[in-house]
Amino acid sequence: MSWADRLLFVDRRIIFLFVFVGALVPIIAPIGLGVTVSPPVQQVFDRIEEMQPGDAVMIAFDYGPSDGPELDPMANSILRHCHFRGVKVVGLSLFPLGGVDMAIARMRQLADELGAADGVGWVNLGYKDGAQAPMKAMGENIASVFPTDANGVPYEEIAMLEGLRNYNNFEMAISLATSILGEWWINLVNAQFGIDVAIGTTAVSAPKYYAYMEAKQTLGVIGGMKGASEYEELVERHYPQAKGLSRTATMGMDVQSIVHLVIIFFILFGNLMFIVTRGKKEAK
Amino acid sequence: MKRQIPIMLAIIASVCPVIAFFFPDRWINEWFNQRLDAWMVIIASFALLLGIVSMIQVNIHKIRRRARGWGFSIIILVTFTLMAAFGLFGGQGERADGSLYPFTWMFQFVFSPLQATMFSLLAFYVASASYRAFRVRNVEATLLLIGALIIMVGRIPLGTLIHPLVPDIAEWVMKFPNTAAQRGIIIGAALGAASMSVRVMVGIERPYMGKS
Amino acid sequence: MPGQRSRNAGVPGSRRGSLPGDPGWGTLLWRPLRLVALVYLALLGTGGLAGVWVPAAAQDAAAPVASEVFSPAPEGHIPPPELPLDFSVVDTPSDDGSSLTLRWDPDQVMQTLGVATIAALTFARRAVEETEFLPVGRARVRDGEFRDAGLESGVAYIYRIGLEDEDGLLRNTAASAPLVPQANFFRTHRTNALILVLLMFGLVVGFILAARKGIDLFIRRIAGLDAIAEAVGRATEMGRKILYIPGIISVNEPQTLASLGILGYVAKLTARYGTKLEVPNIDPLTMAAAREIVKQSYLEEGTPEAFNEDMIHYITQDQFAYAAAVNGIMVRDRPAAIFLLGWFAAESLLLSETGQSVGAIQIAGTAQVTQLPFFVAACDYTMLGEELFAASAYLSKDPLILGSIKGQDMVKAVILVAIVVGVIMVSAGVPGFADLFSAL
Numbered sequence: 001m002s003w004a005d006r007l008l009f010v011d012r013r014i015i016f017l018f019v020f021v022g023a024l025v026p027i028i029a030p031i032g033l034g035v036t037v038s039p040p041v042q043q044v045f046d047r048i049e050e051m052q053p054g055d056a057v058m059i060a061f062d063y064g065p066s067d068g069p070e071l072d073p074m075a076n077s078i079l080r081h082c083h084f085r086g087v088k089v090v091g092l093s094l095f096p097l098g099g100v101d102m103a104i105a106r107m108r109q110l111a112d113e114l115g116a117a118d119g120v121g122w123v124n125l126g127y128k129d130g131a132q133a134p135m136k137a138m139g140e141n142i143a144s145v146f147p148t149d150a151n152g153v154p155y156e157e158i159a160m161l162e163g164l165r166n167y168n169n170f171e172m173a174i175s176l177a178t179s180i181l182g183e184w185w186i187n188l189v190n191a192q193f194g195i196d197v198a199i200g201t202t203a204v205s206a207p208k209y210y211a212y213m214e215a216k217q218t219l220g221v222i223g224g225m226k227g228a229s230e231y232e233e234l235v236e237r238h239y240p241q242a243k244g245l246s247r248t249a250t251m252g253m254d255v256q257s258i259v260h261l262v263i264i265f266f267i268l269f270g271n272l273m274f275i276v277t278r279g280k281k282e283a284k
Numbered sequence: 285m286k287r288q289i290p291i292m293l294a295i296i297a298s299v300c301p302v303i304a305f306f307f308p309d310r311w312i313n314e315w316f317n318q319r320l321d322a323w324m325v326i327i328a329s330f331a332l333l334l335g336i337v338s339m340i341q342v343n344i345h346k347i348r349r350r351a352r353g354w355g356f357s358i359i360i361l362v363t364f365t366l367m368a369a370f371g372l373f374g375g376q377g378e379r380a381d382g383s384l385y386p387f388t389w390m391f392q393f394v395f396s397p398l399q400a401t402m403f404s405l406l407a408f409y410v411a412s413a414s415y416r417a418f419r420v421r422n423v424e425a426t427l428l429l430i431g432a433l434i435i436m437v438g439r440i441p442l443g444t445l446i447h448p449l450v451p452d453i454a455e456w457v458m459k460f461p462n463t464a465a466q467r468g469i470i471i472g473a474a475l476g477a478a479s480m481s482v483r484v485m486v487g488i489e490r491p492y493m494g495k496s
Numbered sequence: 497m498p499g500q501r502s503r504n505a506g507v508p509g510s511r512r513g514s515l516p517g518d519p520g521w522g523t524l525l526w527r528p529l530r531l532v533a534l535v536y537l538a539l540l541g542t543g544g545l546a547g548v549w550v551p552a553a554a555q556d557a558a559a560p561v562a563s564e565v566f567s568p569a570p571e572g573h574i575p576p577p578e579l580p581l582d583f584s585v586v587d588t589p590s591d592d593g594s595s596l597t598l599r600w601d602p603d604q605v606m607q608t609l610g611v612a613t614i615a616a617l618t619f620a621r622r623a624v625e626e627t628e629f630l631p632v633g634r635a636r637v638r639d640g641e642f643r644d645a646g647l648e649s650g651v652a653y654i655y656r657i658g659l660e661d662e663d664g665l666l667r668n669t670a671a672s673a674p675l676v677p678q679a680n681f682f683r684t685h686r687t688n689a690l691i692l693v694l695l696m697f698g699l700v701v702g703f704i705l706a707a708r709k710g711i712d713l714f715i716r717r718i719a720g721l722d723a724i725a726e727a728v729g730r731a732t733e734m735g736r737k738i739l740y741i742p743g744i745i746s747v748n749e750p751q752t753l754a755s756l757g758i759l760g761y762v763a764k765l766t767a768r769y770g771t772k773l774e775v776p777n778i779d780p781l782t783m784a785a786a787r788e789i790v791k792q793s794y795l796e797e798g799t800p801e802a803f804n805e806d807m808i809h810y811i812t813q814d815q816f817a818y819a820a821a822v823n824g825i826m827v828r829d830r831p832a833a834i835f836l837l838g839w840f841a842a843e844s845l846l847l848s849e850t851g852q853s854v855g856a857i858q859i860a861g862t863a864q865v866t867q868l869p870f871f872v873a874a875c876d877y878t879m880l881g882e883e884l885f886a887a888s889a890y891l892s893k894d895p896l897i898l899g900s901i902k903g904q905d906m907v908k909a910v911i912l913v914a915i916v917v918g919v920i921m922v923s924a925g926v927p928g929f930a931d932l933f934s935a936l
Contacts, residue, residue, distance in 0.1 A: 012412040012853065019411045033441030036451050050614055055634070065396035066403035066816050066842075097814050098399075101391065133321040140594075140646040163618075166645060168633040179815075179841055180745070194643075203439075204406070204842055208866045210458055211466045226439050257440040259407060264436055266415045267429065274419050306690050308592035308683055310649070328746065328781060335780030335810035342809040353828045402816035406842060409849040417873035466865050469881045471911060473863035475696075476885030477750040479904035482700045484753065488896050489888060491747075491756035491785060 002280065008273040015266055022262040026254035033257055035233040035250060040213060044174070044198045044220035045081070045234045051171050053086030056164055058173040061091060061106065062181040064098035067202055071176045073249035074200045074228035075106040077235050078174060079122070083114050084239045088160055089122040090170070092146065094134060094181060100127035102176075104150065113245060118151070123160055126150035132184055139167050139193045172196035172219070182209065186217045200227065225252045291487045298485045339364070366390075431457055579667040581605055581617075585655050585675050588643055590686070593679030595645040598655055598672075602638050611659065613638040618658040618666070623651050624674045652676045688932060695910065700903030707899030715898060720859050720877035721890050724758070724835075727857045728765040731832035737772035738762065739831040741822060741847065742786060743838020743862070744815055746779040750885065751863055755838035756782070756789050757888035758861075762835060763793035767802060775808040776825060778818045783810045819843035823850045836860040836875065837884065840867045848874035861887070 048057065059078065063071045082089045091107055093099030103124050110116045118124070125146040128134040134145045142165065143155040155161055163169055173195055175185040182199045186209075190197040196219050199209050203224025212218045222231055228249035236242045297320055304312045343357035351357075370387035377388055384392065418429045437443045438454020483489040583600040598619060606613060615637045620629035621644060635642040647653060652674035658666050707713055731738045740762060742755040759775065766773040775790065777783035787808045794803035811821045823846065826834070834851040836844070836858065844860075844867040851858045852874045860871035861879030871878045879887070882904075889897035914933070921929040 010415075012415075015412045015415055016408045019408050023407070034444065035441060036444045038451065038455055052614070052616055055616065064399060066399035068396070069400060069404070098391070098396070101396075130321065130325050133318075133325070163631040163633070165632060168635075168643060168645065180839075202842070205866055207458060207462050208466060211463045211470065214459065214463050253441060257442050259411075260436045260440050261442070263411045263414055264433060266411060267418045267433070270415045270418070271420050271429070302693070306683055306686055306693075308590060308680055310592045310594070310679070313592060324748070331780035331784065332813070333780075335777070335783060335813075338780075338783060338805075338810040339812075342806050345806055353824065356824065398820075399814075399816050402820055402846065403842060406845055409845045413845060413849055413852075413870065413873040469863070469865045469868070472908065473865075473881035473885070475904050475908050475911075476754075476863065476882030478696055478907075479700060479900050480750045480754055480885045482697060483888075483897060483900050486701070486704075488704070488894075488900065489753075489757065491753045491760070491789060 002277070004273050004276045004280065008270065008277055018262050018266070019259055022258040023255050026258050030251060031254045031257070033254060035229050035253070037230045037234060038227075040210075040221040040223070041227050041230040042220075042234070044078075044200075044222055045231060047172055047196060047198065047219055048078070048081055048085060048087060049238070051085060051087050054088065055171045056088040056090060056169060057082055058167075058170050059089055059091050059103075060173065060175040060177070060181070060185065061093045061099050061103035062095040062175050062177040062179070062185075063102060064095060064178065065102070067178045068102065069252070070202050070224050070228065071178075071200060072102070072106065073225065073247075073252070074222050074231055075102070075176055076109060076246070077228060077231040077249075078200070079106060079110045079116075080114065080242060080245065081231075081235050081239075083110060083116050083121055084235070084241065087171070088164075090125060090142075090161070090164065091122060092125040093127045094131045095178065096127070096129065100150065119149075119153075119158055119160055121160075123158055124150040125155075131181060132188060135184060135188050136192070139189070141166055167193045167195040170195060172198060174198045174200060176200040178202060178205070183212075186212050190217055198222070203227075225249050225256055229253045291490065294490070295485060295487060298481065431461070579657065579659055579669040580608060581657055581659065581669045582608075583655075583657055583669065583672070585653075585672045587675065587678045590680050590683035591677075593649040593677045594647050595643050596647060596653060596655075596675060596677050597641055597643045598657070599641045600637075600657075602640050605637050609659065611637060615659065617642070619644065619655060620658065620668070621653050621655050623648075623653055629656060647677050649677060649679060685934075688934075692907075696903070696907045699906045700900045703903040703906070704896050704899035707895035707902075710895075713895065713898045713902050715886065715890055715901060718879065718883050718886065718890055720861060720879040720883065721758075721887055723857075723859055723877045724762060724891075725765065727833035727835075727859055728762065728769060728771055730857055732769045732771045734832045736832035737774055737829055738766060738833045738835070739822070739825065739829075739851075739856075740773065740775045740835045741838070742775065742777065742782055743840055744778045744818065744843065745839040746781050747785050749839050751839040752779075752782055754885045754887060755861075756785055758835070758837055758891065759786060760789045760793050761891045763790040764797055767794040767797035767799045770799075770802065773807055774825065774829075774831070776818075776822050777808065777810050778813060778815070780810055780813075783808055815841060815843055816846075819846045822847055826850050826854050826856070830854045831856050834858045836862075836871065837879070837887075838862065840864055840871075845870040845874060851875075 051057070059075070061075065079089060081087075089107075091103045093103050103126075107116075107118070107122055107124050110122065111118065116122055125142075126149065128145055137145045146155060148154050149158060167173070167189065173185060173189060175182050175197065177185065177199060178201070182201055182205070185197050185199070189195060197217075198220045199212075199218050200222040201209060201224070203226065206221055206223025206227070209218060209221040209223075213221055222228060226249075229247070229252070232247045232250050236245075236247070300312055300316050300320070303309075304317050340361065343360050345351075346357040347354050347361075367387065367390060370385070370390060374387055375385040378384055414432070418425075418432060420426045420429060434450075434457055435454050437446065438451045438457075443450035443454065480489070484491075581600065582604065583598055586597050586599060588595040588597045600617075602613065605611065613636065616634050617637060618634050619632050619642055621632045622629045632644050633642060644653075644655075653676075654674050655672045657669045660666050703713070728738060740759055742759060743749070743752050745752055747753060747756070763773060765771070773790070775783075775786050777786060787805060790808055791800075791803050794800050811818050825831075826847075827850065831851075831854070834847075834856045836848060836851075837860065840847075840862050841864070844862070844864075848858060848860060848871055858875035859877045859879075860875040861884040862868065862871065863881045863884060865881075868878065868880060886901050888894075889901045918929065918933065
């Protein structure tokens with residue numbers, strides 16, 4: 001086996017090592033690269049921006065801890081945006097493995113960093129099993145699906161929820177989704193009840209939502225850490241009070257940038273070795 | 285009868301939602317469809333018991349046989365018992381003094397990091413798979429490689445530094461070629477799923493009862 | 497009744513609605529069709545259930561008559577018009593009688609009231625016999641309509657619209673005339689979908705019948721399915737096991753059902769050649785169905801003693817814990833062949849890349865477009881989208897199933913023609929054509 005062959009079939013652990021170092025370096029020494037905002041994220045931001053104080057948004061925390069690094073930062077940014085805008089947030093989860101914990105953690109963070117009080121600026125309704133069934137039922141009556149909030153307070157007794165009976169009373173629904181849940185929000189809730197639906201999802205899942213966006217079935221897509229960093233940028237640009245708040249996605253983009261470069265390097269390197277070995281074989 | 289009743293149930297359960305989609309009848313929707321949804325949740329919950337029994341049996345057999353990796357089976361059974369006990373008897377969430385109940389503690393500090401770790405492994409696997417897959421073997425593979433490079437550069441801030449148009453080109457690739465390919469596959473797959481459903485509805489194919 | 501309006505122009509007492517004694521075309525059609533549906537369900541063997549169905553006549557008798565519904569409200573119940581906003585309340589078309597729709601002209605409202613397009617209107621409703629208005633929702637001026645759902649059938653409702661002025665003072669319109677939501681027989685806006693469903697059903701059943709008559713139906717080669725025998729043969733020669741992963745969604749997913757069909761074929765081969773088979777499951781219902789399928793295959797091959805329930809086992813319902821466990825099986829047992837067929841998400845690459853690292857021949861198939869690139873990169877064979885659903889026809893060569901695939905192909909051809917014609921018509925600016933295919 002020639003040296004080029006050996007390099008062509010390089011042990012995957014060497015690639016892993018480069019990726020690991022590429023991820024580690026920007027964490028130790030942040031680079032601080034700029035952020036360019038893409039239209040799918042801008043559209044979601046604009047939709048919330050045009051709301052009036054007192055309007056309501058439903059946010060479904062349909063993800064678990066595994067997707068947290070990508071979806072937590074976008075949840076934080078959206079919650080901050082709604083808070084600055086005076087928009088009421090009704091959080092819930094239809095994802096069984098940790099969705100409700102994600103909702104609790106994000107709303108608690110909002111309360112800690114901006115003083116948004118439970119029951120005033122936001123309410124967490126908790127988790128409901130069945131996904132499609134509660135999605136459909138909320139089109140008629142949310143209280144029938146979530147008779148109490150996550151703290152056990154009856155729906156009717158929460159002043160913030162007065163007048164919020166079903167999707168009609170919300171300006172939009174945002175699903176921070178993993179798995180198939182985002183598609184169900186589009187195919188069931190948007191299609192059957194007409195409410196605007198926006199999707200925040202992992203970078204891996206984002207491409208499939210472009211087809212829905214082009215068909216106007218979702219008004220925008222926030223894809224992965226890149227999308228989250230764009231939302232962080234937009235919130236900071238429009239609201240000076242957001243300056244100084246954590247921007248974990250923007251920091252994460254440094255890591256993503258370097259790892260992308262490592263992968264690009266290996267792809268180009270692999271192709272170089274491929275061309276060299278092919279040339280040698282043809283020469284023989 | 286042993287065969288006919290399940291087939292008949294399957295036909296009814298699959299036809300009624302289709303009827304309800306076109307005919308807004310309250311009886312079918314409220315009495316039948318909503319009941320079917322509820323039954324599904326109940327059946328799935330009880331099926332979980334079946335799964336748990338299977339998991340315990342398989343791991344006990346492994347330990348008895350001293351099969352390869354039987355030590356892991358002990359870990360599974362112990363952690364399963366512990367988490368079940370914490371969940372059933374140990375309380376959940378925060379105590380009054382702000383400390384966490386064992387179940388929540390395990391969830392936050394064991395389960396969550398393990399989940400994030402598994403997902404983050406994707407970055408490593410994507411790197412090794414890309415290294416193998418993206419080769420300029422022919423014209424199509426070269427186009428694929430170029431598309432991948434555009435997206436990878438366009439989705440990071442560095443793309444803007446190279447040229448301000450790079451993110452726009454990446455967005456164009458996502459919006460048009462990507463969407464076109466996705467739609468082609470989605471339409472085909474949806475028709476395939478619909479055809480499969482018709483076969484199940486008319487009872488030609490019955491994988492749910494052991495007949496493929 | 498669809499299209500019936502109760503228009504409020506700020507004139508108390510103006511009434512329009514269903515004429516007393518006029519059952520409407522929907523009701524006239526509904527009665528006999530409901531009877532047909534009843535007979536149909538009874539024929540399906542649901543006589544017990546059908547007995548619970550309240551006959552149409554009984555329901556109609558229970559509903560209030562139109563003259564009761566549209567009698568004028570007592571004097572003094574409708575407040576004087578304060579907000580000069582012209583709106584109408586109409587019965588929501590194509591619904592089950594549980595909603596009414598309020599409509600207004602955004603341009604007119606903006607001109608008359610001098611408000612912005614995004615100004616929020618609030619809606620309040622009360623039943624005729626009630627005195628208090630309840631808030632039911634909000635909408636933008638530009639929306640032009642608001643649907644109030646969750647209403648009781650047979651009850652007449654009255655509406656008013658509110659708008660906050662610049663000083664934050666809420667001004668309400670005069671109350672609308674009462675209107676009873678009407679149940680409709682058919683969701684007319686889904687006619688296009690019904691046509692497509694009937695076309696699909698007709699073509700699929702038609703080709704099934706044609707196949708029964710012995711017409712030869714061709715199905716193209718699918719490399720991934722041809723490779724199954726090769727993969728099983730390789731595992732048999734190497735004396736290693738086969739790992740079959742039927743995706744991560746339950747049996748309500750068609751891809752899982754398609755995967756179970758292929759599992760039956762694989763199990764027959766493993767039963768025939770005495771190869772070890774392991775099917776780790778994420779879903780208990782899928783596990784139960786997979787057990788039945790594999791058991792049946794071993795029975796049909798005459799080797800029931802080789803079947804062991806532990807071959808098909810449950811791991812966990814958590815996606816990544818499942819991936820970790822299956823990766824562990826791959827690394828420890830080094831299977832010779834791995835099948836990844838069904839609905840997959842982010843774990844697809846975790847599984848297939850580990851399988852690749854242990855040198856297994858891998859056959860994958862999914863209709864999840866975002867996971868296909870991962871399978872293509874890491875597996876030897878990948879079935880794309882509909883190929884997975886065609887597997888049972890391809891493997892069994894059952895003319896009935898082949899017929900259904902042929903029917904599906906014809907529908908696809910119809911859709912392709914519709915797309916081409918649609919592109920031409922829309923590009924040529926033919927009005928209304930695109931609406932024929934509007935979202936449902």
